[in-house]
Amino acid sequence: MREVKKSIPKKDSYGLIRGLPVYTDDLAPKDSLVMKVLRSPHAFARIKNIDTSEAEKMKGVHLVLTYKNVPRRVITRAGQGFPEPSPYDKFILDEYVRYVGDEVAAVVADNERIAEEALKKIKVEYEVLEPVLDFEKAEGHPSIIHPEKESFSQFNIGRDPKKNIAASYQMEIGDVDKLIKECEEDPDCVLVRERFYTQAQAHVMLEPHASYAYIDMAGRLVVVSSTQTPFHVRRQVAMVLDIPIKNVRVIKPRIGGGFGGKQALHGELLVSYAAWKLKKPVKLVYTRREVFEATYTRHPMRFDVTLGAKKDGTLKVIDFNVLSDTGAYGEHALTVLMVAGSKTLPLYNKVDGVRFRGKVVYTNHVPAGAYRGYGAIQGNFALESAMDILAEKLGMDPVELRLKNVIREGETSEIFKIMGEGREGVEMIIKSCKLEEAINRAAELAQWKKKRSKREKRESKARGIGFAVAMQGSGIANIDMGSAIIKLNDDGSFNLLVGATDLGTGSDTILAQIAAEAIGVSSDDIVVYSSDTDLTPFDTGAYASSTTYVSGNAVRLAGEKMRKLILKEGALKLGVSENEVEFDGRVIKTKEGSKSITLKELATILYYTENQKQLVADGSFVGPESPPPYAAAFAEVEVDTETGKVDVLKYTIVLDIGTPINPNLARIQAEGGVVQGIGMTLFEDVKYSKDGKLLTNNLMYYKVPSRLDVPELVVEFTESYEPTGPFGAKSVAEIGIDTPPAAIANAIYNAVGVRIKSLPITPEKVFFEMNK
Amino acid sequence: MKINLKINGVWKEVEIDPSDYLLDVLRREGYLSVKKGCDTGTCGACTVLRDGYPILSCATLAATCDGHEITTAEGIADEMEDYAKMLAGEGAEQCGFCSPGLMVMLYALKKEIENGKVKKTKEDIRRYLIGNLCRCTGYAGQERAIFRYLGVE
Amino acid sequence: MPLKILNYVRPSSLEQAYDLLQEDGAEILGGTTYARLSNRTIKLAIDLQNVGIGSIYEIGDYIVVGAMATLANMQFHDLIMEYADGYLYDVISYIWSVQLRNVATVGGTIVPKWGFSDFITALLALDTEVEFYKAGRMNLEDYLKGMMIKKDIMTALYIKKTPRKASFKFMRNSEYDFSIVNVAVSAVNQEGKFTNWRVAVGARPGVAALSYKAMEILNNSVDYESIEKAAKEMKNELKFSSDFRWSGEYRKEVAGTLLQRAVKEVIG
Numbered sequence A: 001m002r003e004v005k006k007s008i009p010k011k012d013s014y015g016l017i018r019g020l021p022v023y024t025d026d027l028a029p030k031d032s033l034v035m036k037v038l039r040s041p042h043a044f045a046r047i048k049n050i051d052t053s054e055a056e057k058m059k060g061v062h063l064v065l066t067y068k069n070v071p072r073r074v075i076t077r078a079g080q081g082f083p084e085p086s087p088y089d090k091f092i093l094d095e096y097v098r099y100v101g102d103e104v105a106a107v108v109a110d111n112e113r114i115a116e117e118a119l120k121k122i123k124v125e126y127e128v129l130e131p132v133l134d135f136e137k138a139e140g141h142p143s144i145i146h147p148e149k150e151s152f153s154q155f156n157i158g159r160d161p162k163k164n165i166a167a168s169y170q171m172e173i174g175d176v177d178k179l180i181k182e183c184e185e186d187p188d189c190v191l192v193r194e195r196f197y198t199q200a201q202a203h204v205m206l207e208p209h210a211s212y213a214y215i216d217m218a219g220r221l222v223v224v225s226s227t228q229t230p231f232h233v234r235r236q237v238a239m240v241l242d243i244p245i246k247n248v249r250v251i252k253p254r255i256g257g258g259f260g261g262k263q264a265l266h267g268e269l270l271v272s273y274a275a276w277k278l279k280k281p282v283k284l285v286y287t288r289r290e291v292f293e294a295t296y297t298r299h300p301m302r303f304d305v306t307l308g309a310k311k312d313g314t315l316k317v318i319d320f321n322v323l324s325d326t327g328a329y330g331e332h333a334l335t336v337l338m339v340a341g342s343k344t345l346p347l348y349n350k351v352d353g354v355r356f357r358g359k360v361v362y363t364n365h366v367p368a369g370a371y372r373g374y375g376a377i378q379g380n381f382a383l384e385s386a387m388d389i390l391a392e393k394l395g396m397d398p399v400e401l402r403l404k405n406v407i408r409e410g411e412t413s414e415i416f417k418i419m420g421e422g423r424e425g426v427e428m429i430i431k432s433c434k435l436e437e438a439i440n441r442a443a444e445l446a447q448w449k450k451k452r453s454k455r456e457k458r459e460s461k462a463r464g465i466g467f468a469v470a471m472q473g474s475g476i477a478n479i480d481m482g483s484a485i486i487k488l489n490d491d492g493s494f495n496l497l498v499g500a501t502d503l504g505t506g507s508d509t510i511l512a513q514i515a516a517e518a519i520g521v522s523s524d525d526i527v528v529y530s531s532d533t534d535l536t537p538f539d540t541g542a543y544a545s546s547t548t549y550v551s552g553n554a555v556r557l558a559g560e561k562m563r564k565l566i567l568k569e570g571a572l573k574l575g576v577s578e579n580e581v582e583f584d585g586r587v588i589k590t591k592e593g594s595k596s597i598t599l600k601e602l603a604t605i606l607y608y609t610e611n612q613k614q615l616v617a618d619g620s621f622v623g624p625e626s627p628p629p630y631a632a633a634f635a636e637v638e639v640d641t642e643t644g645k646v647d648v649l650k651y652t653i654v655l656d657i658g659t660p661i662n663p664n665l666a667r668i669q670a671e672g673g674v675v676q677g678i679g680m681t682l683f684e685d686v687k688y689s690k691d692g693k694l695l696t697n698n699l700m701y702y703k704v705p706s707r708l709d710v711p712e713l714v715v716e717f718t719e720s721y722e723p724t725g726p727f728g729a730k731s732v733a734e735i736g737i738d739t740p741p742a743a744i745a746n747a748i749y750n751a752v753g754v755r756i757k758s759l760p761i762t763p764e765k766v767f768f769e770m771n772k
Numbered sequence B: 001m002k003i004n005l006k007i008n009g010v011w012k013e014v015e016i017d018p019s020d021y022l023l024d025v026l027r028r029e030g031y032l033s034v035k036k037g038c039d040t041g042t043c044g045a046c047t048v049l050r051d052g053y054p055i056l057s058c059a060t061l062a063a064t065c066d067g068h069e070i071t072t073a074e075g076i077a078d079e080m081e082d083y084a085k086m087l088a089g090e091g092a093e094q095c096g097f098c099s100p101g102l103m104v105m106l107y108a109l110k111k112e113i114e115n116g117k118v119k120k121t122k123e124d125i126r127r128y129l130i131g132n133l134c135r136c137t138g139y140a141g142q143e144r145a146i147f148r149y150l151g152v153e
Numbered sequence C: 001m002p003l004k005i006l007n008y009v010r011p012s013s014l015e016q017a018y019d020l021l022q023e024d025g026a027e028i029l030g031g032t033t034y035a036r037l038s039n040r041t042i043k044l045a046i047d048l049q050n051v052g053i054g055s056i057y058e059i060g061d062y063i064v065v066g067a068m069a070t071l072a073n074m075q076f077h078d079l080i081m082e083y084a085d086g087y088l089y090d091v092i093s094y095i096w097s098v099q100l101r102n103v104a105t106v107g108g109t110i111v112p113k114w115g116f117s118d119f120i121t122a123l124l125a126l127d128t129e130v131e132f133y134k135a136g137r138m139n140l141e142d143y144l145k146g147m148m149i150k151k152d153i154m155t156a157l158y159i160k161k162t163p164r165k166a167s168f169k170f171m172r173n174s175e176y177d178f179s180i181v182n183v184a185v186s187a188v189n190q191e192g193k194f195t196n197w198r199v200a201v202g203a204r205p206g207v208a209a210l211s212y213k214a215m216e217i218l219n220n221s222v223d224y225e226s227i228e229k230a231a232k233e234m235k236n237e238l239k240f241s242s243d244f245r246w247s248g249e250y251r252k253e254v255a256g257t258l259l260q261r262a263v264k265e266v267i268g
């Protein structure tokens, strides 16, 4: 391998670091009209009356949209493959508003100031309804959040809107009740029953959501958006405008982070509709406050976990009962719920019985959606905290307990087949898994044995160390599809065209490396262009840790085809048969070495003189399975016993991601993931007012980790080779985020004997728990 | 109202509204390296230099800058080429949205270190940069590049 | 909706500025950093950068800091770096970010009496006075306790160079945040004996106040027991309350701990 497993700089680094204008708002035409959205001040209300006449009369106002003058078409904004496993329960604009921040009206004006003035002139009379603000009381609440008759789901997702249930799911392997009962009665068995809560973490990608739309010379609609899913945006915009897909083009320029928050549509529908109506460019850039109040959060969840194990540490049974809060709309409701089980429970694949049950309820909170970790981080906090509790009850080293029970190469879990994302999964024998090695290596790096046995206590500071393991997936098996086109240029370089979406992760770069490796040339000779529905082939988008594995495989296939084409045309030119030539990345020559031609010469000839043709190759890939990456992590903390303040001193994580295509970029993905996980664990508190308004709606109050909150990070990869992946690769995007909540909670317990079961673990919680 | 700004070395007369903050004015004038990440003085993506000192352009009224000198990432990018290469070498510009602001900050930091106002230690450097949030990298990669650039062990 | 400013002026003398300020809807601009976060309309915004109240100098026993000096100007001034072992230098270095401190002014930080302020708590533990153009000079404590002084201009902060040793402690979860609660303590070091204690507690979340009970106890004796007692009495004396981020109960308990730590740091 020459081009993969190599840390080359990102292809876009020059422009990004210098601050070239490459993001959506930088690119919007200077004469774009500006859209601003009027948002609901109520958590739940019906618009009794809306008078826009004053606003419409204003000079510089071009259009005012309300539910009265936009088509009433029910949609889901989830940004998933079709048919989506999310309920169609949202309208572009509706008579009902279901959370503080929900769209009431939109104004298009010459500039921001006029648009804002116009918003003030819209008179709305609301019938304020009793909101549902406690997700544990949502089911069967007298207020029904989705009374509309149009909403539906594409297939059965266990939805029951009359009871405020957006989705539900259950599965059972073995007779779990019976196993738990047996365990209860068996003196040789230990049972753990615990309840855990996770919060509505915000993505806080640094670039707020932005999009603009205009009409091109052919009268088609062009949408430029900071989206993770250009092809889904195209499909949904076409559907809402009721125009053919061919009349819509979606372009994703550079985007300032996504983390799942830009998987869904937020604003694209409104700007598209306005631009289509006005035949003028219209842009909508969210304020940071809107990003907080009116896009997405992580699904907050409650877990009831039961674990049963033999005294020797053999895990016998796992039961998960989950309640999830999807907020006002049901995007990703079912799938995030399922992932809380499907990407945690197979870690312990040798149990006799495992059950997963869950309901996702509607509330009048900011809607929840996709967010890096996608259920797995929530489930991991519950499972790995419970495992730590179990280890203590067993009097066993938590590392030993994991080593005894974790999944290994060549094994499987029935869960893979039963639980997919929104539907059945696929059978899978684990072909690459170095979790055991990762655990051992991480334990060594973190000095687990030493630090665990002698805990330091100085004055008011107590130190502790905690441990957790995790798994993820690599794309959604049998659903996520990526494709690629590679064409040869007349100087012997290549254009790689991919639908895959680079969110800043560097996927353009690693896809170029994969293409280069497959063709057998240098990555420098690959020019990447991505995420433009007119020019690049289809891709479901950047989510579910799919890009390296799914899109990467598509690129590999295209690259291999291109290599064959080069050999074929080279042989033809040299006048020998294909199997007599070889290609070293620069020169095509006969194996005995008598004849040769450089690729550049061949390309020039092919385009200008002889046997003229364009060499172009394509590749498409759907994952037949979703091989999990794994992680083993140790958190070392210091707790101030007088204030409850937790400092993470060192975070050690060893990951099995298959082959790291670009080790530097993989490392940054892991580090970035860990720090986001630390943020969720310790800092990122979400507060609502009692009438349902989000109070932590800016970066002053919603605290993401600053650089001084970040511990020493020790990141290593235990390399495995995933035979189904491109050059052995699996995914790395999400796995990093999963372990911190449990590892840190376990470390705090180790330090001060206090078990915090709800996130975030604030100093206030630790303090009062210590002083109970 | 009209104000005069010396932006990246060139005096410019700019038409503004008295309510305008410097960030919006600079973006309107085409200095698009200046990013609006939070608009509440926290993320540092809007960092520019005023009379050589880093400030938050989202939290500084444009009118108060009349007659002052403003430097944006566009104005220092060539000088910061070495740093850019080191950051790219770490792969630590992920989405890149925080990168121009951080580069401006680093430019200022280097001068402060030379003037003896900031000590050349990891701790002091990190504290100097606390106002530059990054959500993608977890900071570690950035700092590997920054410490190398500043020659800090 | 953002802040709206209808007119902007940059007068060249205090007198002129003061006269303009008397107009209806006129307001003073400091560094404009916090003004940004409100959504009011200012009819006439008065920028003081040219009225000559930005410098830092010494008069007699006092360090005088002009109201238009930025927090960074103040932090790096020799007089400040030297006084009380650079106590204020340290305090300022923990306020938000470099970029903010390069713009935020001393006046803009003191005049609004924000409860969350670290700066005010730190100053209250010293012998400090504030000066207004018309209202004249007053103790910082009196200013904080009194009514808001409207339609006047703060011109300077006076810090008396009493030979104090001081310590400032804050509790934050993220390092880059407002303080959940903060405590500043100082005492005059007279040949190894600490007298004339000042104990200020801020971000309760109300604006900083002195704990007279704690000060009285410490003025009597500074041993392990009295330090604990001072903390206890301070907790009873001052009011702590909840906001949406932290509870009053938590603030109170942590303030007690910080007070003890600060006192111990002062006595070394």
Ligand SMILES: Cc1cc2nc3c(=O)[nH]c(=O)nc-3n(C[C@H](O)[C@H](O)[C@H](O)COP(=O)(O)OP(=O)(O)OC[C@H]3O[C@@H](n4cnc5c(N)ncnc54)[C@H](O)[C@@H]3O)c2cc1C
Pocket: A700, B040, B041, B042, B059, C027, C028, C029, C030, C031, C032, C033, C034, C035, C036, C048, C067, C068, C095, C096, C100, C103, C104, C105, C106, C107, C108, C109, C110, C111, C112, C116, C117, C118, C119, C120, C152, C153, C154, C155, C177, C178, C179
């Ligand atoms: C995001 C953010 C985070 C912060 N975090 C902290 C923190 O952690 N700790 C902390 O202590 N502080 C913090 N601050 C406060 C900061 O230190 C400043 O106090 C604040 O930003 C105001 O400074 P300014 O000069 O920009 O005032 P401005 O915003 O210009 O003015 C504030 C008010 O003071 C009035 N004013 C200003 N100068 C005068 C004068 N000379 N005479 C009369 N009235 C005047 C103005 O009319 C206005 O009403 C924070 C501020 C921001 C924006």
Ligand code: FES
Pocket: B035, B036, B037, B038, B039, B040, B041, B042, B043, B044, B045, B046, B047, B056, B057, B058, B059
């Ligand atoms: S945009 Fe100015 S600090 Fe975030």
Ligand code: FES
Pocket: A206, A256, A257, A504, B092, B093, B094, B095, B096, B097, B098, B099, B133, B134, B135, B136, B137
């Ligand atoms: S690289 Fe994305 S925020 Fe820093």
